[in-house]
Amino acid sequence: MRTRWSSDVIVVGGGVIGLATAVVLAERGLRVRVWTREPAERTTSAVAGALWWPYHIEPPASARAWALRSLEVYEELSGRPGETGVRLVDGIFGGPDLAGVESWAAGRLAGLRRTTAHEYALGPGIRARLPLIDMSMYLPWLRRRLLRSGGTVEERTVSGLAEAEAPVVVNCTGLGARELAADPSVRPVRGQLVVVENPGVDTWLVSTGPDGELAYLFPHAGRLLLGGTAEDDVWSPEPDPKVAESIVRRCAALRPEVAGARILEHRVGLRPVRGTVRLERAELPDGRVLVHHYGHGGAGVTVAWGCAEEAAGLVLPAASS
Template identity: 80%
Template sequence: MNTFSSDEVIVVGGGVIGLTTAVVLAERGLRVRVWTRDPAERTTSAVAGALWWPYHIEPMASARAWALRSLEVYEKLAERPEATGVRLVEGVQGETDLAEIEGWTGGRLAGLRRATAGEYGAGTGIWARVPLIDMAVQLPWLRERLLRAGGSVEERTVTDLAEADAPVVVNCTGLGARELVPDASVRPVRGQLVVVENPGIDTWLVSTGTGGEPAYLFPQPGRLLLGGTAQDDDWSLEPDPAVAEGIVRRCAALRPEVAGARILEHRVGLRPARPAVRLERERLPDGRTVVHHYGHGGAGVTVAWGCAEEAAGLVIPAASS
């Protein structure tokens, strides 16, 4: 029979949800190990456009509460953008109602207003200043913060949650939960983007054109991210040249200077969508506890801190029992 220290926790999954949850737990005094199949730099989180905005996530009421708590954290992290990768950047969210946004944000977004025709000529949009996160900096920073708090990260593939030798296991495997749990309700929503040299764009823009295809431009240090797609049940991780061409075309229609920008990279990620985020505690067959924390769709970065704190509220009573 295995014997464990009651304050041991294994977090399975090393993307933004797994690392953020691990940080919260470690900083609350638990002994945390992260088991991840891939290093953070090769997870879906590394491909994220990473604009703070709830997207493709349910239930929306919970997502908005998690997002507002995360906003508080990101605003503090934005005081050290070189270290954390978090900046507060102005931009336009197209096809969005100002009254609705004011309603759920409760006045938390400074400078929120309707976009002018000069700022967004494709339709009705809102102007906002929100966190934009450089995941190439944020993910390593999260990992280092975890290590400073006494946690550890180990690269290993988990095929059964029973393999985790701790009294409490936190399942942050995202799309991997489809096979690991198994949970057939977790499905991929494929996102493709094009990384180009930035021709001088310093504001972000998200738009859904008349054809319903999304377009976004996110300026990051040294590059500009162009997107995107939301292809349900598409498992392909290979960039599609025709899709890339369409992304550049849609973005250039919004900002013509993009048309001649040199392409640096093509990226693809699979968002872990689910009818609702699964955030709940259950017993493993051997009597140990698993806290499921997956299914965040396209909003993992947006809700990470609020969701991690709620997950910690499920973990800590189990760890102390």
Template identity: 70%
Template sequence: MGIDPSGDVIVVGGGVIGLTTAVVLAESGRRVRVWTREPAERTTSAVAGALWWPHLIRPKALARHWALQSLSVYEELAARPEETGVRMVEGVLGESRLDEQGSWAAARVPGLRASTDEEYVGTGLWARLPLLDMPVHLRWLRERFLRAGGAVEVRLVTELADVAAPVVVNCTGLGARELVRDQAVRPVRGQLVIVENPGVTTWLASTDSDTGNSTYFFPHGDRLVLGGTADEDNWSLTPDPAVAAEIVKRCAALRPEIAGARVLGHRVGLRPVRDTVRLEREPLADGRVLVHNYGHGGAGVTVAWGCAREAAALASR
């Protein structure tokens, strides 16, 4: 028996995955409420560096499909960057080669080519990719959802039995460890440093093959976001001054003008990493339907719209 397409849906989780899913559902005619433990501005999504690229997310084939759907949306949103927080920005993916990418990349990614020696010392790819200012984008998502007739409620959910709706969509990220007892989702801590932009207009993301350290900087107008770290199973949300200094040092080695940039702030977020994204429909014993959409790691922005559309389809079966 199918679900009433106009029936109530509660989306649990108010980060980029939850809000994007809620938008798709609400705009399809569903009555949707978002229950979130904290406002979007205080979620892990608000801390994200937020460069679009399908990296370190499985299953690979599905992730690429979700990512390309999202890319199409972001390209449209980039026409209104001040409103949506989305811009198309050029930069270098370090330690990457064209022949390592699938045919999808050359066919679909704007401006993709090998980087020159002047652009990057080493092997890299030059590309024009969506870069999101997450606080702006999350506000825009929430406003779009509210315009579609949705409602956002700040409330903590600890038991699914407390969520009284015919359809529940679980977009809780790390919260799924407790809500659905899934110990397969775990934190990978990321620390960022925000500095005054000394004039950098392109982004760069690089990985040291010897240490595995990831170094990146993303320009957002007069701010520059520097990263980063990937500390597995680390739950600390407190910035580490020594780590922050090391991040600035690594970024300055790639762009010397960053060394003297004034520090504006520090951010820490816990990526909800899982071996594979959990995106599936689960009928509950009491007749409700539970749709899971979590475990995107650091690629939530990259796959948000593709996953949201699939979750919405599962919710309407």
């Protein structure tokens, strides 16, 4: 097989799921190429708020297992924040029930406890120290790690997965799977956020108001990410000024110093949501192995490493045969 093909695996899709999957495969000795329509810095992954948490992803049991495995990786990467962009940061979730979180994360989340009324006055909440990832640093680092392992990244658009020139093809195309895998069940959940100058906020905060609207603040060096939205089946990639105003207003209600912060950027991302993550082995029309790996919703960063390792388990027997 190695004499016929120039690579063992082609991963189609260059977001965080595709890159993590490619890294795992390359570090296990396979010759891996990533085909991506656009560089990682212009994918949905680049827009992610990127706080570690299994958000908007099914099925819960698998997602939590993938997330906890990924947590191990991010904890290790947090030792090199200037290189990887991964830090462990304290913060508060307003609303979650501690017992529910402890049922799957007991003993794994640093500093996990209920909030006090002084810390969060709007009701019940939990406090924990979680990975917060600067995607502007992390995605280029992930690509460099792939290249160091002998993988390659090529920018190209495909009209069909069978175009990939390898014995095994891994489909990590997110929303692109609607067409490439003929799967209309994968759909967008639009997220919008506002980037402002950081007025001194050094902890993250996620809060769901009584009206169900989400507000979050994620601090990075020199900037603060404010969010957010979760609009089902909305395809527009353009920021909505009224939505942006509402985001800033909700965040300022939680941290008043945000109200006067200078706006640096508006971002929109379309989360690839599916009833459940599709992680399964199939065949291309010519009999070659196809591994579907998409539909991670708002938790792609959170589950990437655990999910990539499971995907690699589907790839390796075929790629080494």
